[in-house]
Amino acid sequence: MNPTIQPSTTPLHPAATQPATALRDFYHLGALPTQTVQLLVQRAAELRAGAAPHQFPGRALGLLFLNPSLRTSASFQRAAARLQLELVQLSGDGVWGLETATGTVMDGAAAEHVREAAAVLGRYVDVLAVRAFPAGKSLNDDLRDPLMNAFRNHAGVPLINMESARWHPCQALADWSTLEQHQIPTRGRLVLSWAWHPKALPHAVPNSTLCMAAQRGMDVTVLHPPGYALHPSVMAEAAQLAQASGGRVSSSEDRERALAGTEVVYAKSWGSLDCWGDAAAESAQRAHLRDWCVQPDWLQGSARFMHCLPLRRNVVAADAVLDGPASLLLDQAENRLHAQTALLEEILS
């Protein structure tokens, strides 16, 4: 097991230093004051228990999906309806490619620049929620989260990140709610375990899961095979959050030691930073890693199993795990609705 990672002393990216006075930018959960997150989690619990949502007639939410979605789309549609929000929905099939580069001559595939798209949508709605996955070609490009940051900079209205190249804060907020719902101790242990998958998946969920658990004060271990570390900037930010919360962040390639005594196994597959954009290299590197499929014996004692879904059965986790009592999957999914309802209430209040 690697030593606990020490936080750097300077902020790692702009989101971590933004003002906390108003919730106008839900880009990354770790950028919010922990007290704000706790209030959102508390409100989500009230809504789950049957509290009436606030009503915002005449206000509007825009949902822009540049990538497919099942849970996020469904839960945001329902949240908007519960809040009596007017809804404007756009999805990838109806929208042409968006350019993000500055100063470029747009004679290629993109028919519109994100600057115009963001600013125009900001004229139609009071809050804009956007899903924009990484392009998966250049790691440096994806680390800058160009599409989501362009929407943040140009929409002119509060923005909700419905999963970007770097973060999936809505999932993290719902997962924090689920940990509270199931009374997982704040100081409990959570193992974020890499899992096999036929192809390289984005890092947004593992990044956000790690930072969420660290911010909550948990003892988090990122368990992965060689070549599948998360990005150093994310590890360092998680360490910083853990330092503030009294939590702990580490990484490990030793499955047996990492799993011993953990309260939560959170599984997720992600691509190798070393093979970014190179599908053949990625396939070769993970060819022998099919045993990274969560089995019942990974869950010791009363350990719980979490995953953001969608999930490939018997690839990421065995049927016996998914269909057994340890699984929190459906509560995680349901809490998307309650957490996002609470989030929209806060942004619109």
Place this chain on the structure above:
Amino acid sequence: MNPTIQPSTTPLHPAATQPATALRDFYHLGALPTQTVQLLVQRAAELRAGAAPHQFPGRALGLLFLNPSLRTSASFQRAAARLQLELVQLSGDGVWGLETATGTVMDGAAAEHVREAAAVLGRYVDVLAVRAFPAGKSLNDDLRDPLMNAFRNHAGVPLINMESARWHPCQALADWSTLEQHQIPTRGRLVLSWAWHPKALPHAVPNSTLCMAAQRGMDVTVLHPPGYALHPSVMAEAAQLAQASGGRVSSSEDRERALAGTEVVYAKSWGSLDCWGDAAAESAQRAHLRDWCVQPDWLQGSARFMHCLPLRRNVVAADAVLDGPASLLLDQAENRLHAQTALLEEILS
């Protein structure tokens, strides 16, 4: 003309024996007590005449289209709005492939298992409506209706079948309403006629039309060229329904005799059970059947023409039929709205 088919003495599939105490599962119209269907048809007529729909604020309907739709999508959207239902809409372009097999190692194309997808959506809505066409590869697989039955088993909320591999009960309910609207006698004759089409189409509509007319008490003949019989299990269920209602079910390959004296010609194209999944064999088998296009002289006396739409002009039926006074097409389509509004009222009451 073949002899009337005798009903078997045992139930043919689970849907036919389900309890009728509450309308929680609208999978197959023939599985409902006839009295329930009659009440729905009566309510649809009231709504068509201008009755105010009931209001269900705070309740939600989910619409999941895994295949394209025009009428079904539009009529369900409007029905939901008339009932003040909150609406959650997902369509195929935004949703990855869903696995239905049990125990499989999901390392292929499907990114999510229907068990999770169904259960998650059931957490977001009060009623879930799903469209899932047959895969069209294995007849045995399609006869089991795997996607729709998985949603029925795992959604945890009432399910509406918006067309599955086997049944299209919303169309059948609207068609029953249309027969009443145009005062087609309960004991009248209806010919369900196969029609030519460039490719093999699913059986859900002919199956449901046949059973609907039989359940209503009509004298139904399935008219088709050699090789285009409906499935024996469907013929047997229709016979059983006819026995209970006082109707009659037969099949025929003799167009002239079948059409003589019929009140309704219901046209529909469907694929051959013998060529399921074999497009080349299907094309060869139907190459000489282009004269199976409904012409004005197929409609004798005051006979009416029905079809579920979409319809290829001058392929399935001639312009003169479609644009003449015998056509009930638009009333069939409009009754989708009224029938589904009545159905949702009943499920949510």
Place this chain on the structure above:
Amino acid sequence: MNPTIQPSTTPLHPAATQPATALRDFYHLGALPTQTVQLLVQRAAELRAGAAPHQFPGRALGLLFLNPSLRTSASFQRAAARLQLELVQLSGDGVWGLETATGTVMDGAAAEHVREAAAVLGRYVDVLAVRAFPAGKSLNDDLRDPLMNAFRNHAGVPLINMESARWHPCQALADWSTLEQHQIPTRGRLVLSWAWHPKALPHAVPNSTLCMAAQRGMDVTVLHPPGYALHPSVMAEAAQLAQASGGRVSSSEDRERALAGTEVVYAKSWGSLDCWGDAAAESAQRAHLRDWCVQPDWLQGSARFMHCLPLRRNVVAADAVLDGPASLLLDQAENRLHAQTALLEEILS
């Protein structure tokens, strides 16, 4: 500069002669009495200033997009919500190809005829809005605007053109609103300038922009390189509108003379009538025209820049134009919402 085009003495197409007693057909702005347009623009200004929209509970709007959309879809969704309209949305990915020809044997790609699709949707909603771009193969076909005219003829309810092969009246109404908002004189000069683009684009926007400015009473010049004149029937109709309004219509291939002293440069790319359906010929013809990209020095004095969006940066116009104070792009886009809200109020009143 070519001489001013004289109006012909006979109506050019049916839309120009339709009765003005009720706003049941919003196909082409130029077909509306100018006073009606002025009232819509006035109402749009009131809505922009915060007037409460009228409420139409129980009425429904259908939106059918046979082509992609960002602004039009978003602004109509929001307009419908502000008016409390029930909304039925269908888009191309969920709808099969629609046949428009009369009497054809539909054994090709189209699965449904527009006659049925239009009439069915008219049974579900009170107003139907349709987007149907030109097929781009036969100029003569596209000039007849077959899809949109079929919807007009068969829907049985008021129809709104959300961009057809010939016209984009919603954009024109929003642009008229923007000209008023920015106090561009009614007798001011507007140059509609062709711009380079990697491929041939439809004529709906330039056609509608030209006619809008002419109807408003402006002195309009269509500035374009050789081979890129607009269609003579459109030029003639614009001249007729200008004659009635006191405006003036001309065309020019002399950029310097055309731009001198103009209040507005409205840029738009469009395909050559000579190369319709021939991508290779079009590419060859425009290969040397990349300098048709609006630069800051095209805008003299206080001249304003307009474009309907989406727009390719540094292809159609330079960053310095788009990001400078002359650009009215975002107000044009926002006025789509207000203009369409006013339009729906008028149609439904």
